[in-house]
Amino acid sequence: AFNLAMNRAFGTNPGLLHRAFNMMDKSTSAYAVARADPTQPLKGHKPIELQDVPHEYNVTNLTNGFTVLTESQSFPGAVHMGFLMDVGTRDETSETSGSLLAIKNTYLKTQKHTNETINYGMIQMSGGAMTMDYDQERTYFKGHCIEYDVIDMFQMMVDIALEPKSVLSSNVAKSKNKKSHDLFNHLSKFDPFALQQELLLRTAYGYNTLGMPRLGMEKNVDNIDARMLQQFVMDNITPRKCLIVASGIKNHREYVDLVKERLGELLPVPEHNYVRQNSEYIGGDYRQWTETPATQITLAFESCPWSSEDVHTYYVMNQLIGSATAFSSGGPGKGMHCRAVTNLMQKNSFVDGASALNSHFSDSGLFGMSIEGPGSHSAELMKLLLEELNNLKNPITDVELNRAKNILKMNVLMAMERTEDRLEEIARNYMTYGDLTFHQYCDKIDSVTSQ
Numbered sequence: 001a002f003n004l005a006m007n008r009a010f011g012t013n014p015g016l017l018h019r020a021f022n023m024m025d026k027s028t029s030a031y032a033v034a035r036a037d038p039t040q041p042l043k044g045h046k047p048i049e050l051q052d053v054p055h056e057y058n059v060t061n062l063t064n065g066f067t068v069l070t071e072s073q074s075f076p077g078a079v080h081m082g083f084l085m086d087v088g089t090r091d092e093t094s095e096t097s098g099s100l101l102a103i104k105n106t107y108l109k110t111q112k113h114t115n116e117t118i119n120y121g122m123i124q125m126s127g128g129a130m131t132m133d134y135d136q137e138r139t140y141f142k143g144h145c146i147e148y149d150v151i152d153m154f155q156m157m158v159d160i161a162l163e164p165k166s167v168l169s170s171n172v173a174k175s176k177n178k179k180s181h182d183l184f185n186h187l188s189k190f191d192p193f194a195l196q197q198e199l200l201l202r203t204a205y206g207y208n209t210l211g212m213p214r215l216g217m218e219k220n221v222d223n224i225d226a227r228m229l230q231q232f233v234m235d236n237i238t239p240r241k242c243l244i245v246a247s248g249i250k251n252h253r254e255y256v257d258l259v260k261e262r263l264g265e266l267l268p269v270p271e272h273n274y275v276r277q278n279s280e281y282i283g284g285d286y287r288q289w290t291e292t293p294a295t296q297i298t299l300a301f302e303s304c305p306w307s308s309e310d311v312h313t314y315y316v317m318n319q320l321i322g323s324a325t326a327f328s329s330g331g332p333g334k335g336m337h338c339r340a341v342t343n344l345m346q347k348n349s350f351v352d353g354a355s356a357l358n359s360h361f362s363d364s365g366l367f368g369m370s371i372e373g374p375g376s377h378s379a380e381l382m383k384l385l386l387e388e389l390n391n392l393k394n395p396i397t398d399v400e401l402n403r404a405k406n407i408l409k410m411n412v413l414m415a416m417e418r419t420e421d422r423l424e425e426i427a428r429n430y431m432t433y434g435d436l437t438f439h440q441y442c443d444k445i446d447s448v449t450s451q
Contacts, residue, residue: 050075050076052074052075053072053074054074055071055072055074056071056072057069057070057071057072057426057436058070058072058252059430060252060256062239062256062259062260062263064239064263064264065238065239065240065242066239066242066243066244066259066263067242067243067244068244068245068246068255068256068259069243069244069245069246069426069427069430070245070246070247070249070252070255071245071246071247071248071249071422071423071426072249072250072252073247073248073249073250077248077419078128078144078145078146078248078419079144079145079146079147079150079246079247079248079249080142080143080144080246080247080248080419080420080423081142081143081144081150081153081154081157081244081245081246081247082140082141082142082143082244082245082246082423082424082427083140083141083142083157083158083161083242083243083244083245084138084139084140084141084242084243084244084245084424084427084428084431085138085139085140085161085237085241085242085243086137086138086241086242086431087100087134087138087139087236087237087241088100088134088135088136088137088138088139089134089135089136089212089213089214089216090136090137090209090210090212090276090277090279090361091236091276092212092216092232093208094207094217094220095220095223095228096228096231096232097212097213097216097217097220098177098215098216098217098220098221098224099216099224099228099229099232100134100139100216101173101177101180101214101215101216102165102170102173102174102176102177102216102224102229103132103139103165103173103229103233104132104133104134105172105173105176105177105180106165106169106170106172106173106176107132107141107160108120108130108160109165109166109168109169109172110156110159110160110163111163111166112159112163113155113156113159114156114159119156119160122149122152122153122156123143123153123156125149126145126146126149126152126153127145127146128143128144128145128146128149128153129143129144130142130143130153130156130157130160131143132160135214136201136210136212136214136361137361137362138428138431140424140427141157141160141161142420142423142424143156143157144419144420147248150258151258154258154259154262155262158262158263161237161242162233162237164226164229164230164233164234165226165229165230165233166226167225167226169226170224170225170226170228170229171225173224173229174221174222174224174225177215177216177221177224178221180215181215181218181221184215192290192291192292192294193290193296193372195288196296196298196370197357198213198214199286199288200298200300200357200366201366202286203283203284203285203286204281204282204283204284204300204302204366205279205280205281205282205364206280206282208277209277209278209279209280210279210361210364243427243430243431244259245423245426245427245430246423247419247422247423247426248419278363279361279363279364281302281364283302293374293375293376294352294372294373294374294375295372295373295374295375295378295381296353296370296371296372297370297371297372297378297381297382297385298357298368298369298370299368299369299370299385299386299389300357300366300367300368300369301366301367301368302364302365302366303358303360303364303365303366303367304360304365305360305361305362305363305364305365306360306361306362306365306432306433307362307432307433308365311360311365312441312444312445312447312448313448314358314360314365314367315358315408315445316401316404316405316408316445316448317356317358317367317392318356318357318358318367319338319356319404319405319407319408320338320339320356320392320396320400320401320404321338321339321340321354321355321356321369321388321392322338322339322340322341322355322356323338323340323354323355323356324338324340324341324344324345324353324354324355325352325353337400337403338404339388339391340354340355340356343388343391344371344384344388348380348384350373350374350377350380350381351371351372351373351381351384352372352373352374353370353371353372353373354369354370354371354372354388355369355370356368356369356370357369357370362432368389369385369388369389371384371385395450396450397450398450401448401449401450405445405446405448408445409441409442409445409446412441412442412445413442416438425438426438
């Protein structure tokens, strides 16, 4: 009878009943908190205080070839994890083109320990996330969760990164790859210059290595099957090409033990005879007709790889030119002092947009500019583009140089404040140089001079 009366009064929501008792029972902590003076310390409450401490970095090389790098916890928060692999679209060939897109389109489809439904459920229940992305040279899986779910989320990350694709997953990947190309082709109708970056790399390096399309060759979609994807994984994803990283870890040794537990069964494997083909800069001229009265001209030259000491000089030059569009020139905080604004946008009414471009790879790089405006002014646009690049040879005032360097340092420091972005940068930094040099970024930027 009592239960029936309670159900009639409060329904099936027990929270209503608890709130009613908390208003009447003065002995509960909820009543004490609700009636407490907010200007006075809460009696009997002992807050947990932790101080923000500097990060500590530890690296361990496992016997089976994997490398583990952790960043210690400096302040309570989520645990971020990453799985970086030295594999990118440059490792695809005309036969395997589109493999990385296929893997991304089905990265949650696993079979060994879980399946796609369980993986989605784990991500939702943990309140975290798990994503995958790739570029010309790297593939990166990343995720975050609370400390309680680290073991399950790490196992899922290992599965989605290393487990060979099944026949079912491959069939789904083929269908989703087609849809990816269809969607890109449709959106390209509204942005005639969407392929500009890809066309630039293809013109610079040809239809191989760094010039391979990010979405893969559309004509190769029908060739995607389980055999092709499994062979691509076996040839390219090996332990010595993998770096496992984590941030927010209290104990490096415990995380290493977790990696050993989950990957210890993977015995040392002989690295395949597959050797990454060196990129060769060939250059050239590529012109494409589009259904728009506007034209965009991009001019770039081969620069330097990541290992060069000139990398930071190119970044400062990139910041000097900056980026500007007709819809935001002169806005506060939008780089209104960069040369793309002061020399191009403000002095030439026919310039709709201008920006510098700067890309570095393991064995090459590109630096240049892009300018956009009416097709009737193509000759003037080309002339301005050449003049602006040529002006970089002239002396630069200290005011302009220091402004560019300060903005660049601010962007670096702001990005490094975000745990997720900092962890990815740490992983890429270590895989590129074999050591952690990211803390030297600002010093190297300051060392750049106008000479």
